[in-house]
Amino acid sequence: MTTKIVPVVMAGGKGTRLWPLSRTAAAKQFIRFLGEETLLQKTLQRVSDSTIYEQAFVVTNEDFRFLVAEQARELSVKLAGIVLEPEARNTAAAVAAAAVIVADRFGPEALVQILPSDHEIVVDETYRNCVKLAAEAARAGNIVTFGIKPTEPATGYGYIEIGDALSGGAHKVKRFVEKPKQDVAEKMLESGNYVWNSGMFVFEAGQMLRELEGLAPEVLFAVREAVEKTAGDLDFQRLGAEGFSKSPSISIDYAIMEKTPNAAVIPSPITWSDLGSWDAIWKLEEGDENGNVIKGNATLVNTRNSLVISRHDHIAVQGMEGVAVIASEDAVYVGPLDESQKVGDLVKLLASSEKTAHLTENHPTSLRPWGGYTSILNGERFQVKRLFVHPDKKLSLQKHHHRAEHWVCVHGTAEVTIDDKVTVLHENQSIYIPQGSVHRLANPGKILLEIIEIQTGSYLGEDDIIRIVDEFGRA
Numbered sequence: 001m002t003t004k005i006v007p008v009v010m011a012g013g014k015g016t017r018l019w020p021l022s023r024t025a026a027a028k029q030f031i032r033f034l035g036e037e038t039l040l041q042k043t044l045q046r047v048s049d050s051t052i053y054e055q056a057f058v059v060t061n062e063d064f065r066f067l068v069a070e071q072a073r074e075l076s077v078k079l080a081g082i083v084l085e086p087e088a089r090n091t092a093a094a095v096a097a098a099a100v101i102v103a104d105r106f107g108p109e110a111l112v113q114i115l116p117s118d119h120e121i122v123v124d125e126t127y128r129n130c131v132k133l134a135a136e137a138a139r140a141g142n143i144v145t146f147g148i149k150p151t152e153p154a155t156g157y158g159y160i161e162i163g164d165a166l167s168g169g170a171h172k173v174k175r176f177v178e179k180p181k182q183d184v185a186e187k188m189l190e191s192g193n194y195v196w197n198s199g200m201f202v203f204e205a206g207q208m209l210r211e212l213e214g215l216a217p218e219v220l221f222a223v224r225e226a227v228e229k230t231a232g233d234l235d236f237q238r239l240g241a242e243g244f245s246k247s248p249s250i251s252i253d254y255a256i257m258e259k260t261p262n263a264a265v266i267p268s269p270i271t272w273s274d275l276g277s278w279d280a281i282w283k284l285e286e287g288d289e290n291g292n293v294i295k296g297n298a299t300l301v302n303t304r305n306s307l308v309i310s311r312h313d314h315i316a317v318q319g320m321e322g323v324a325v326i327a328s329e330d331a332v333y334v335g336p337l338d339e340s341q342k343v344g345d346l347v348k349l350l351a352s353s354e355k356t357a358h359l360t361e362n363h364p365t366s367l368r369p370w371g372g373y374t375s376i377l378n379g380e381r382f383q384v385k386r387l388f389v390h391p392d393k394k395l396s397l398q399k400h401h402h403r404a405e406h407w408v409c410v411h412g413t414a415e416v417t418i419d420d421k422v423t424v425l426h427e428n429q430s431i432y433i434p435q436g437s438v439h440r441l442a443n444p445g446k447i448l449l450e451i452i453e454i455q456t457g458s459y460l461g462e463d464d465i466i467r468i469v470d471e472f473g474r475a
Contacts, residue, residue, distance in 0.1 A: 001108040005135060005202070007056040008098040011068055011117035012085055015277050016119040016360055020331040021309070025225075028275065029118040030067050033309070034295050035284055037075075039275065040068065040117045044077050047115065052131075055080040057101065058264075060093050065236050066369035066472065070390075080105075081319075084233075086226075086241035092216060092255040093247040094203070096223040097239060099208040104227075105402055108206025111135055113235040116199050120284055122271035130268040133201040137170035142264035143211060144170060144202045147195025148223075149269040153185035156276055156341050158197040158253075160265050161188075173466035176253060195267055199274070201252070211262070216255040218244060222247035233473055263470035276338040278324040282307040296327075307337060329364040329374070369472045370395055371443075373453070382456045387441070389414075389449040394442035396470035403457030403464060405433040407441070412449035415442040438468060 014027050022028040029040040037045075047053045054170050057080050058068050065084055066249040071077050081297050083097060095114055099260045102112050113131070121127060134144045147160045158179055163172030176197065180188065188194040212220040222243050230242025248255075282305075285293040292300055296310035301318045306313055317325055324340055333343065350356040370393040377384040388393070389412075397417070407416065407430060414425040417440040418433055424444075425431060433439045435457060443449035469470040 002054055002056045002110055004050075005047075005052060005111045006054045006080075006102045006106060007113050007114050007115060008102070009040070009043050009056055009058045009097075009117050010091070011058050011060040011064060012088065012094070012125055013116075013118065014063075014088075015118075017341075017344055018281070019347050019360065020328040020333050021311070021363075023359075023363050024361045025063065025366070027049045027064070027118070030071065030367070033275075034293070035279060035396075038071055039120065041071050041075055042120070043115055043117045043263065044072060044075060044123060046123055047113070048077060050332055053113075054106070056311060057081050057083060057098060059083045059098060060083065060089070067367055069235060070367070070369060079235075080408060081342075082236045084236050085240045086244045086248070086355065089247045090249045091199075091252045092212075092219050092250045093223055093244065094250045095208065095256075096212055096216075096219050096247075097227060097244075099212070100214055100220075100227045100374050101205075103205035103209060106205070108204065108209065110205050111138055112201075112203055112205050112208070113459050114199075114201040115319070118275060119200075120273045120275050124270075127268075127270045130266050130270060131202070133169040134266045136168045137166060137264050137266065138204055139201045140167070141207055142166070142170065142262050143208065143260060144264045144266060145173070145257065146198040146268045146270075147265040148198050149267060149270045150189050150194065150196055152191075153182065153189045154183050155179055155182055155390045156194070157274070157377075159185075159188055159194045160197050162193050162195060162265060162267060163256070166264060170264045170266055173257070174264050174404070176258050195265065196272075197253070198268070198272060205261070209259050209440055211256050211276045215259045216248075216250070219247050219250065219255060221315045228473070241466075276341070277343065278307055278335075280328060282324070282337055298325075301308070305337070330357050369393075371448075376452075381458065381460075381462050382454065383444055385453045385455070387449075387451040387453050389441065389443040389451070390447070391446050392473065394471065395440055396465075396467040396472075397438060397440045398462050398465050398467050400440045400457070401434055401466070402459035403434065404435040405439075406454040407431050407455075408452040410450045412443060412447050413445040414451060415450055416440070417442075426433075440469075 014024050018028050022230040030038050046055050046272045058066050102110050116142050137144045159177040161174040163174035225243030226239040231238045282293050287293045291305035293307045298308045299316045303317050303320045307324045308325045311330045347360050351360045371389040374386045408424040409429050416423045
């Protein structure tokens with residue numbers, strides 16, 4: 001049993017609403033948009049006060065497991081566990097798994113706080129007081145959500161109509177409203193009796209299990225089976241795939257919150273954004289004297305109230321008002337800020353074409369548990385990459401059937417194993433890895449290792465990697 005709140009961070013979502021920086025394999029919770037920390041890292045810091053919280057659980061998926069572990073390591077944050085969903089089954093199954101795991105470890109009376117990993121929240125006295133009120137309401141048997149005080153008639157959020165007052169600042173939920181049309185949103189804002197649905201919850205683990213048993217028993221049955229068949233994998237808890245697949249794909253709002261008589265809301269006048277569009281990011285940041293928010297290499301002339309982000313090339317913008325110009329390494333998005341909610345439609349169009357589908361799926365920079373790589377140049381029978389390896393990390397011992405590789409050390413120290421020989425490379429030194437040889441790259445130093453890798457051969461795909469030994473369990 002614990003008197004603290006057990007935070008559970010949901011980090012498995014894959015979204016492209018902030019394209020071209022966010023993509024299917026590079027979700028927004030792991031991206032540094034304007035600051036030095038990702039949204040996931042900010043969420044972990046939000047629940048780092050050990051006087052209030054236990055160590056956090058993170059629920060994610062197979063593709064993101066090493067990203068979660070690495071970003072927690074960067075903050076020196078110890079996690080209670082990283083729970084891996086075998087497949088996406090929406091939020092009801094994820095919340096159910098969290099409730100089962102927390103009840104098993106801490107007891108059914110343990111308080112759970114569900115936090116999306118991709119929200120921006122200012123943690124101040126107002127926020128901390130809202131969490132305190134939510135905890136008190138949850139102790140009284142309610143499933144509590146945080147209702148954000150609207151600042152505009154936004155159509156991109158769901159709304160909650162506030163019902164009768166409960167003790168301690170909480171209210172009954174009268175009803176949930178789907179994302180409204182503009183005229184409806186304006187009327188709700190004018191009434192003053194509606195709040196935005198934040199997707200954050202607080203509840204006792206046992207209370208959520210009772211709600212699931214009564215309102216969504218098929219979800220609870222499937223998840224219990226999955227938790228019972230959980231397999232340990234390094235620092236990860238992999239839920240049983242067969243059981244988890246039996247859960248209906250349904251949100252916690254539909255499964256529980258819209259049906260239970262115990263739904264409560266804390267009206268929360270906090271600074272909050274789900275960062276679901278470029279317009280939201282522009283509003284969150286303080287602009288320059290012309291209202292422009294700029295990150296990266298850019299020059300703006302006679303331009304106002306715009307967002308310009310460049311990850312590589314220099315962007316020059318002239319004579320524009322209220323636009324978003326977002327440049328990744330391989331794609332540029334330009335559009336009105338007030339239409340940035342529609343980026344998803346553009347992404348669907350790109351995904352439908354064989355020529356552009358890759359731009360919605362993978363980012364030029366791919367992160368791995370040891371570091372990652374950036375694709376620099378591709379041609380017929382060759383490609384060039386920049387590898388970066390964190391201190392004391394190593395790639396798997398591997399070989400390739402179809403390609404040879406040349407490595408040039410540009411920063412740091414590299415330990416290179418080729419068959420039975422080990423060579424140490426310093427800056428400006430290079431080595432050749434013949435096709436079919438068993439090899440490994442390691443960083444024995446205390447600073448980041450950077451390698452330029454030139455691949456040549458008949459096939460250069462990532463699936464031409466035969467792992468022989470791997471400290472991350474991928475062999």
